[in-house]
Amino acid sequence: MKKIKINSSLCVGCGRCEVFCTANHSASRDIYKAYTLEGLRGTNRIHLLEGNDGYAVQCRQCKHTPCVFACISGSMHVDPSSGAVINDTKKCVGCWSCIAACPNGCVFPYHEKDGTKYALKCDLCLSADGEPACVKACPNGALTLVEV
Amino acid sequence: MEIKAGLMDFEALNKMVRADAEDGKKLVLREVNGQRYIGCGLCGSAEIDVYGTPGNDMAAFLNGPSITVYGNGQDQLGNTMNAGTVVVHGSVGDTAGYSMRGGEIFVKGSAGSRVGIHMKAYKEHHPVLVIGGSVGDFCGEYMAGGTLIVLGQGGKPSPITRYCASGIHGGKLVLRGEVSPSQIAREADVLPMDEETLSEIEPLIERWCGYFGGDKRELLSGKFTLIKPKGKNPFARLYTNNVY
Amino acid sequence: MSISFQMPRYEVLRREDRCVKCRVCERQCANLVHRYDADLDKMIADEMQCVNCQRCVVMCPTRAIAIRRYPLEYRENANWTERAIVEIQRQAEGGGVLLSGMGSPDDKPVYWDHMMLNASQVTNPSIDPLREPMETSVMLGCKPDSVTLGADGSVKTKLPPQVRLSMPVMFSAMSFGSISLNAQKSMAIAAKKLGITFNTGEGGLHRDLEEYKDAAVVQVASGRFGVHTDYLSAGCMIEIKIGQGAKPGIGGHLPGRKVNADVSVTRMIPEGTDAISPAPHHDIYSIEDLRQLIFSLKEATEYKKPVCVKIAAVHNVAAIASGIVRAGADVIAIDGFRGGTGAAPTRFRDNVGIPVELALAAVDSRLRKEGIRQRVSLICCGSIRNSADIVKAVAIGADACYIASSALIAMGCHMCGTCFTGKCNWGIATQDERLTRRLNPEIASERLVNLLSAWNHEIMEMLGGMGLNSIEALRGNRLMLRGIGLNQKELDVLGIAHAGE
Numbered sequence: 001m002k003k004i005k006i007n008s009s010l011c012v013g014c015g016r017c018e019v020f021c022t023a024n025h026s027a028s029r030d031i032y033k034a035y036t037l038e039g040l041r042g043t044n045r046i047h048l049l050e051g052n053d054g055y056a057v058q059c060r061q062c063k064h065t066p067c068v069f070a071c072i073s074g075s076m077h078v079d080p081s082s083g084a085v086i087n088d089t090k091k092c093v094g095c096w097s098c099i100a101a102c103p104n105g106c107v108f109p110y111h112e113k114d115g116t117k118y119a120l121k122c123d124l125c126l127s128a129d130g131e132p133a134c135v136k137a138c139p140n141g142a143l144t145l146v147e148v
Numbered sequence: 149m150e151i152k153a154g155l156m157d158f159e160a161l162n163k164m165v166r167a168d169a170e171d172g173k174k175l176v177l178r179e180v181n182g183q184r185y186i187g188c189g190l191c192g193s194a195e196i197d198v199y200g201t202p203g204n205d206m207a208a209f210l211n212g213p214s215i216t217v218y219g220n221g222q223d224q225l226g227n228t229m230n231a232g233t234v235v236v237h238g239s240v241g242d243t244a245g246y247s248m249r250g251g252e253i254f255v256k257g258s259a260g261s262r263v264g265i266h267m268k269a270y271k272e273h274h275p276v277l278v279i280g281g282s283v284g285d286f287c288g289e290y291m292a293g294g295t296l297i298v299l300g301q302g303g304k305p306s307p308i309t310r311y312c313a314s315g316i317h318g319g320k321l322v323l324r325g326e327v328s329p330s331q332i333a334r335e336a337d338v339l340p341m342d343e344e345t346l347s348e349i350e351p352l353i354e355r356w357c358g359y360f361g362g363d364k365r366e367l368l369s370g371k372f373t374l375i376k377p378k379g380k381n382p383f384a385r386l387y388t389n390n391v392y
Numbered sequence: 393m394s395i396s397f398q399m400p401r402y403e404v405l406r407r408e409d410r411c412v413k414c415r416v417c418e419r420q421c422a423n424l425v426h427r428y429d430a431d432l433d434k435m436i437a438d439e440m441q442c443v444n445c446q447r448c449v450v451m452c453p454t455r456a457i458a459i460r461r462y463p464l465e466y467r468e469n470a471n472w473t474e475r476a477i478v479e480i481q482r483q484a485e486g487g488g489v490l491l492s493g494m495g496s497p498d499d500k501p502v503y504w505d506h507m508m509l510n511a512s513q514v515t516n517p518s519i520d521p522l523r524e525p526m527e528t529s530v531m532l533g534c535k536p537d538s539v540t541l542g543a544d545g546s547v548k549t550k551l552p553p554q555v556r557l558s559m560p561v562m563f564s565a566m567s568f569g570s571i572s573l574n575a576q577k578s579m580a581i582a583a584k585k586l587g588i589t590f591n592t593g594e595g596g597l598h599r600d601l602e603e604y605k606d607a608a609v610v611q612v613a614s615g616r617f618g619v620h621t622d623y624l625s626a627g628c629m630i631e632i633k634i635g636q637g638a639k640p641g642i643g644g645h646l647p648g649r650k651v652n653a654d655v656s657v658t659r660m661i662p663e664g665t666d667a668i669s670p671a672p673h674h675d676i677y678s679i680e681d682l683r684q685l686i687f688s689l690k691e692a693t694e695y696k697k698p699v700c701v702k703i704a705a706v707h708n709v710a711a712i713a714s715g716i717v718r719a720g721a722d723v724i725a726i727d728g729f730r731g732g733t734g735a736a737p738t739r740f741r742d743n744v745g746i747p748v749e750l751a752l753a754a755v756d757s758r759l760r761k762e763g764i765r766q767r768v769s770l771i772c773c774g775s776i777r778n779s780a781d782i783v784k785a786v787a788i789g790a791d792a793c794y795i796a797s798s799a800l801i802a803m804g805c806h807m808c809g810t811c812f813t814g815k816c817n818w819g820i821a822t823q824d825e826r827l828t829r830r831l832n833p834e835i836a837s838e839r840l841v842n843l844l845s846a847w848n849h850e851i852m853e854m855l856g857g858m859g860l861n862s863i864e865a866l867r868g869n870r871l872m873l874r875g876i877g878l879n880q881k882e883l884d885v886l887g888i889a890h891a892g893e
Contacts, residue, residue, distance in 0.1 A: 011829075041412075158691075159691075205687075208692065224675050380666060390491055
């Protein structure tokens with residue numbers, strides 16, 4: 001089972017992880033289109049802490065899955081094939097219980113323009129296939145994909 | 149343990165010194181005839197007595213042992229010394245104590261020019277250089293730390309000559325005798341002796357007298373001048389950043 | 393109040409059809425060029441601060457940024473160039489000595505580019521390094537005048553201490569203080585992996601690098617910072633720095649504000665104090681004094697390490713080198729005027745010293761003529777940019793080359809030349825923790841290993857092409873070089889014939 005690990009002494013605080021995360025979860029997979037045409041600014045599942053020179057926050061794939069237990073709709077679940085914790089945004093009702101339950105502050109509320117709301121969290125880019133975009137985009141090796 | 153140096157080559161002599169020097173034990177070198185680099189880079193706590201005239205660079209890079217010279221020393225004595233004690237029952241040549249970082253050198257007689265250049269102190273390392281007689285030009289140049297004392301005995305009109313403490317940015321010089329500000333570089337502050345420095349140098353003068361004889365009270369009652377740096381950046385040049 | 397005549401040197405071109413206002417450029421620029429303006433809802437640039445380090449260009453997720461020369465188009469004048477004018481303006485405003493970073497950018501001849509290598513054809517077959525073994529390793533040190541063999545073929549002559557390099561390249565001296573610990577560590581890791589050496593410079597050997605000490609050349613410069621018996625015995629070779637190609641004849645000065653806690657420990661001076669390296673070493677006023685320092689270092693290390701003397705290439709360098717050989721040095725490093733630096737007065741960097749190609753040729757020829765060439769190994773430095781420069785240097789007479797700027801470029805340096813500001817955006821020429829973390833030694837050392845492994849293969853290919861299978865057979869082999877576009881005097885000094893001859 002894999003998770004993304006951050007080595008804060010190597011994080012240079014650039015924010016490339018946020019941009020590539022956003023683009024990799026877009027329909028076009030193109031950064032410019034994702035931000036402009038698709039309006040996906042703010043949908044990144046990894047966040048650079050403000051005013052900090054080096055720390056990016058993303059889901060740590062906790063073994064005890066507090067977010068899954070808190071979920072009232074069953075949208076937050078453990079994906080059987082990969083073992084990763086994923087939120088099915090179509091089922092999610094936006095109650096934010098998972099956000100309250102998460103000990104690491106890495107689940108984020110998102111509101112679409114038409115009012116639809118759901119919780120966003122890292123899905124190890126399983127929906128996109130391939131290596132997690134943030135790991136690939138990190139210029140300094142601060143983000144790595146590790147086996148747990 | 150005794151080694152007769154005689155006309156032995158310095159390389160051979162120093163090899164024997166390195167082999168025979170034992171921590172806490174005394175090693176005596178007799179008939180030393182200008183062999184260089186004696187005690188160079190030696191560590192530990194051996195005691196070495198040198199009879200005769202050691203050559204240049206004696207006690208260079210010394211790191212612990214004590215060396216007593218019953219005779220005159222030559223040039224570059226105690227070059228870049230780190231720890232240890234050197235006592236010379238005579239005079240020394242030029243550039244004694246160059247870049248000393250620690251340890252002590254006590255000289256009965258006089259020294260040449262460029263004495264104590266770039267002495268520097270670091271944490272518990274505090275280099276000390278005490279000359280009984282007088283010194284030549286450029287004494288204490290670029291001094292960055294440590295204590296340099298010139299006692300001015302031996303009948304010369306002044307303990308120093310010219311360009312004393314040029315570029316000094318740390319440490320202090322204590323000069324006993326007639327000193328005029330024209331002999332001191334403008335980067336240095338020429339000050340009267342103060343209580344704090346007097347109490348600092350008192351044990352050092354006492355040790356000097358212990359090695360070579362002399363009246364500690366008479367030495368301490370002499371006319372002293374204290375030389376200290378004016379600032380930490382003596383040769384500050386104004387730079388203009390260029391883009392080419 | 394008056395006005396500054398200074399205009400920006402560069403402008404930031406931002407493609408509106410690519411910029412997504414992600415602010416990565418804003419976060420990464422230590423010179424505060426980029427800024428997101430909320431009122432205008434766009435990224436704007438204060439190009440006055442831009443030094444063209446290219447950090448934002450590389451980091452931008454959509455490659456939306458390009459840096460271009462600011463179109464400051466003074467009236468054409470071959471004599472009063474823009475540079476000549478701007479330098480006067482800066483001094484009129486600042487009143488100080490002009491200070492520059494990195495090596496001289498002047499348009500003076502690069503002799504490496506005027507020498508061509510031979511290739512074997514017909515009469516002497518070339519060698520394919522993929523098929524046959526090729527020796528690129530080098531032993532640095534004094535070689536005996538003659539060798540006596542025993543009856544069983546073993547060498548009876550006692551050999552002076554040698555340093556083995558797996559290839560004829562070493563990392564040159566860049567002190568901790570002028571560059572970051574991460575940069576030094578990257579070179580130390582790479583040197584150990586490759587089987588070559590790195591150089592501490594005059595900043596001492598940081599305790600974090602102690603596991604790489606066997607690959608270290610420890611430098612003894614005029615300030616003697618960090619020089620004590622442990623330091624001397626740590627490295628594989630000791631280097632006495634007499635001069636440096638970028639600023640021959642003058643000393644160095646690390647301002648107190650750059651002496652932080654770490655630098656203070658390694659240099660063994662109190663934090664915040666200036667580190668002054670006087671010129672000259674005040675215990676070396678003659679060649680006899682140099683001999684004394686060399687032997688005091690040999691005595692202090694029990695003759696177990698070779699001693700190198702590094703000099704700048706100046707007039708009469710051949711005579712100086714001859715004196716240094718007789719003073720007992722085992723290795724001589726000759727640093728040409730193109731050599732890099734973190735900070736040097738502009739006028740010294742551009743106007744003092746001579747090209748290393750000519751100096752190397754002069755020194756090698758003189759030592760051979762005097763019959764003492766075997767007593768030292770020669771190291772060539774002062775802008776070695778690629779493997780061809782190395783091969784040509786060896787052909788002229790060098791045993792090995794030092795590289796510095798090349799290594800920094802491999803690690804991320806983009807030659808913006810503002811090292812002295814301490815705001816190196818690539819984490820190299822700075823001690824600011826927010827910037828030094830950008831240089832990951834694991835990644836940077838891998839880049840260095842890649843670069844030098846590639847160069848090693850290229851050297852082997854070029855050797856093979858010349859029909860040689862060992863770097864030894866190339867050393868001083870001037871017949872392998874031909875000059876192009878050189879006058880007779882230049883050919884004479886280099887000791888090579890013209891192409892076509």
